[in-house]
Amino acid sequence: MSETPGAPVIHADRPGTFPHSVLAERHPAILRQVRDALPYGPGQRRALDALLTECTEGTVEPLPAGAHDRERWQTWGMDTYAGRSWFDVPWLWAESWFYRRLLDAVGYFGPGAWQGVDPFRPSKLAELGSPATDEELAALDDLAGRPEHERARALLHGSLWGNRADLGFRLSAEGAEDKAAVPALVADDSERLWALLGASGTGTLCLVADNAGRELVPDLLLLAHLLAHGRIGRAVLHVKPYPYYVSDATTADVLDAVHRLTGAGGAAAGYGRELRAALTDGRLTLRAHPFSCAPLPYQDMPDDLRADFAAAAVTVLKGDLNYRRLVGDRHWPATTPFDEATGYFPGPVAALRTLKSDVVTGLDAGTEAALTAAGGQRWRTGGTHALIQVRT
Numbered sequence: 001m002s003e004t005p006g007a008p009v010i011h012a013d014r015p016g017t018f019p020h021s022v023l024a025e026r027h028p029a030i031l032r033q034v035r036d037a038l039p040y041g042p043g044q045r046r047a048l049d050a051l052l053t054e055c056t057e058g059t060v061e062p063l064p065a066g067a068h069d070r071e072r073w074q075t076w077g078m079d080t081y082a083g084r085s086w087f088d089v090p091w092l093w094a095e096s097w098f099y100r101r102l103l104d105a106v107g108y109f110g111p112g113a114w115q116g117v118d119p120f121r122p123s124k125l126a127e128l129g130s131p132a133t134d135e136e137l138a139a140l141d142d143l144a145g146r147p148e149h150e151r152a153r154a155l156l157h158g159s160l161w162g163n164r165a166d167l168g169f170r171l172s173a174e175g176a177e178d179k180a181a182v183p184a185l186v187a188d189d190s191e192r193l194w195a196l197l198g199a200s201g202t203g204t205l206c207l208v209a210d211n212a213g214r215e216l217v218p219d220l221l222l223l224a225h226l227l228a229h230g231r232i233g234r235a236v237l238h239v240k241p242y243p244y245y246v247s248d249a250t251t252a253d254v255l256d257a258v259h260r261l262t263g264a265g266g267a268a269a270g271y272g273r274e275l276r277a278a279l280t281d282g283r284l285t286l287r288a289h290p291f292s293c294a295p296l297p298y299q300d301m302p303d304d305l306r307a308d309f310a311a312a313a314v315t316v317l318k319g320d321l322n323y324r325r326l327v328g329d330r331h332w333p334a335t336t337p338f339d340e341a342t343g344y345f346p347g348p349v350a351a352l353r354t355l356k357s358d359v360v361t362g363l364d365a366g367t368e369a370a371l372t373a374a375g376g377q378r379w380r381t382g383g384t385h386a387l388i389q390v391r392t
């Protein structure tokens with residue numbers, strides 16, 4: 001773990017703060033939801049109950065000697081934080097630890113019959129199969145007749161606002177952009193991103209995915225478009241190696257999403273076929289690196305991942321958690337330059353994120369003041385605002 005100096009690291013120890021509410025309220029709610037989602041047996045239910053007590057009142061208990069990833073978690077700080085209250089370790093670490101422990105409780109890592117069963121799959125599938133997703137896919141038919149650059153921009157906004165599970169590519173009668181969403185952008189470097197994704201490109205785009213379902217679908221649509229129109233030669237989609245933060249995308253979720261597209265008919269099915277072809281011929285590859293579920297900032301990434309990102313024309317990181325890990329989960333002044341916070345990143349990097357936690361960089365002072373004047377600090381966590389930031 002790096003000892004990088006900087007703004008203070010975020011902890012969840014102060015009641016009344018957003019991080020505290022995640023540990024004290026959201027995690028117990030997630031445990032209840034998991035209990036209800038699948039018919040787990042008595043042993044799994046006891047383990048979920050024990051985790052509830054441990055994460056709210058107890059301390060960090062190290063993984064047992066036989067755990068397959070014990071050594072990895074030791075390098076990620078487990079021994080340092082063992083014995084401390086979950087509220088007293090870095091918030092990012094405590095959240096990651098929660099999902100690792102939850103999967104243990106339901107037998108995800110096995111051995112046994114429940115090995116590999118995603119506890120969040122019922123909710124992911126419900127979202128993917130919802131009428132709202134139908135509507136959003138049907139909107140692609142309206143997009144089909146637009147010029148390429150308009151489609152590209154609409155799909156980029158779909159991917160961005162998909163992070164709020166709210167697909168921005170749904171066209172209004174007036175134009176290709178979502179009229180309510182666009183003014184909510186607190187930083188917009190999209191032209192710099194388009195400069196990296198030129199009209200004809202042979203380069204590789206790394207897209208570090210966030211949520212499955214109604215975020216992953218527009219991410220995939222964007223990749224399909226960029227590949228089909230030769231803006232990039234290859235895409236590498238980074239997904240999680242195991243279920244994480246409830247809805248984060250895994251390989252199984254990508255396959256479900258592609259299947260959903262091909263079965264949808266209309267323009268959506270065309271995107272689905274393009275994705276299947278790209279996966280089959282190697283223009284689109286999936287990567288599920290262990291570090292994607294690490295409780296650490298990207299500054300601490302291992303060399304093989306660094307090499308992947310260094311070789312890309314641009315790496316696009318989706319969502320709030322990736323943003324926290326990209327700039328560091330710290331109380332940065334909002335005007336800290338994005339270029340400075342991401343200076344360590346081994347190549348051009350872009351963040352597409354709706355704001356769902358306190359961390360932000362790269363705002364100008366006037367924007368920050370206007371946001372705060374309009375409603376205190378709620379803009380930081382409410383998912384009502386978004387940003388596109390790029391460092392070339």
Ligand SMILES: O=P(O)(O)OC[C@H]1O[C@](O)(CO)[C@@H](O)[C@@H]1O
Nearest residue numbers: 022210211319320321322356357
């Ligand atoms: O899906 P996203 O955009 O990464 O958001 C996940 C978010 O959930 C929270 O961790 C709260 O649990 C956010 O603060 C976090 O960053």
